[in-house]
Amino acid sequence: MYDILPVLGSGLVISGALLLATAIAPVWKIFRQLPAGGLRYSWGFLILLILIFIAGYVVYAKFSSVQFSQPLDLVVPVIFFGGAIFVFVVCSLSLRTTRDIMQNYALKQENITDSLMEIFNRRYLDRRLKDETERAINYSHPLSIFLIDIDHFKRINDTYGHQVGDQVLKNIAQLLKRSIRESDVLARYGGEEFVVILPRTQVSTSYQLAERLRHIVADFELTLPEDVSRDPVTINVAVSVGVAGLTPDCKDSQCLIENADQALYRAKRNGRNQVVISKSNNIDTEKSGNQIGAAELQ
Ligand SMILES: Nc1nc2c(ncn2[C@@H]2O[C@H](COP(=O)(O)OP(=O)(O)OP(=O)(O)O)[C@@H](O)[C@H]2O)c(=O)[nH]1
Numbered sequence: 001m002y003d004i005l006p007v008l009g010s011g012l013v014i015s016g017a018l019l020l021a022t023a024i025a026p027v028w029k030i031f032r033q034l035p036a037g038g039l040r041y042s043w044g045f046l047i048l049l050i051l052i053f054i055a056g057y058v059v060y061a062k063f064s065s066v067q068f069s070q071p072l073d074l075v076v077p078v079i080f081f082g083g084a085i086f087v088f089v090v091c092s093l094s095l096r097t098t099r100d101i102m103q104n105y106a107l108k109q110e111n112i113t114d115s116l117m118e119i120f121n122r123r124y125l126d127r128r129l130k131d132e133t134e135r136a137i138n139y140s141h142p143l144s145i146f147l148i149d150i151d152h153f154k155r156i157n158d159t160y161g162h163q164v165g166d167q168v169l170k171n172i173a174q175l176l177k178r179s180i181r182e183s184d185v186l187a188r189y190g191g192e193e194f195v196v197i198l199p200r201t202q203v204s205t206s207y208q209l210a211e212r213l214r215h216i217v218a219d220f221e222l223t224l225p226e227d228v229s230r231d232p233v234t235i236n237v238a239v240s241v242g243v244a245g246l247t248p249d250c251k252d253s254q255c256l257i258e259n260a261d262q263a264l265y266r267a268k269r270n271g272r273n274q275v276v277i278s279k280s281n282n283i284d285t286e287k288s289g290n291q292i293g294a295a296e297l298q
Pocket residue numbers: 116149150151152153154155157161162163164165166169190191192268272
């Protein structure tokens with residue numbers, strides 16, 4: 001009756017080794033998706049450990065002095081097999097969980113990203129601006145925003161068509177994104193308008209940053225390839241910027257946007273391609289562009 005025990009013992013150990021080998025596949029998939037760094041090395045180390053275990057299983061099955069002559073001799077093979085099941089389940093679950101988390105993250109990103117410009121969308125902006133305003137008020141930190149509008153954008157659409165207009169919007173958005181600080185938040189406000197949130201930033205500093213952005217955009221020459229426009233075309237655009245910051249009389253996100261919008265309106269009315277600060281911030285906004293020196297803003 002115990003004749004079957006040697007086959008059963010070896011079978012359990014070898015099956016365990018095979019199960020361990022299949023557990024490498026999910027770990028390998030996780031390993032491949034990770035960027036170089038500590039975490040990737042840790043998953044690589046796990047693969048190495050599994051390989052060592054497999055070698056151990058094979059050596060045990062081949063050279064074990066135990067003859068598997070009575071049922072108790074099967075305890076170790078059963079533990080080997082159980083261990084392999086455990087490793088396989090943990091590795092498979094890790095892969096499924098990682099995929100779920102990545103999918104959720106991608107969905108979340110999609111939900112807060114403007115598909116054309118590849119920057120934050122209006123939904124995210126509204127929430128983030130509200131959060132930043134509340135935080136700034138709670139901790140008595142300064143907070144400012146820019147409302148940026150591309151000048152005469154309609155002409156670009158009318159002259160070159162909407163497809164070129166879209167490419168201009170996308171390129172300007174990416175240019176702005178590259179040009180702001182990491183702590184600042186850029187979002188599409190609507191149409192050809194952008195908002196930049198500048199946490200912990202006084203209006204005087206924001207003004208200088210806005211001027212810098214305005215110059216960067218004005219100096220930028222966008223050459224569109226033939227597959228976008230009928231002929232290769234180089235386009236220059238300018239932007240007008242309204243700047244507003246929190247004040248004792250303006251303590252919420254809606255008021256900030258309204259003040260920045262009024263400042264932007266004045267920038268447009270004054271001739272465009274300039275930065276104007278909200279009147280509520282007590283800086284003479286009628287003086288625009290480079291006319292306001294840094295010293296005056298202290
Ligand atoms: N191609 C493209 N055009 C857009 C998009 N969103 C808004 N627009 C265009 O942006 C233009 C905005 O025009 P206006 O509001 O008159 O402003 P403007 O021509 O920039 O003039 P000012 O703002 O006064 O300097 C309109 O022609 C819209 O159709 C978009 O996603 N893609």
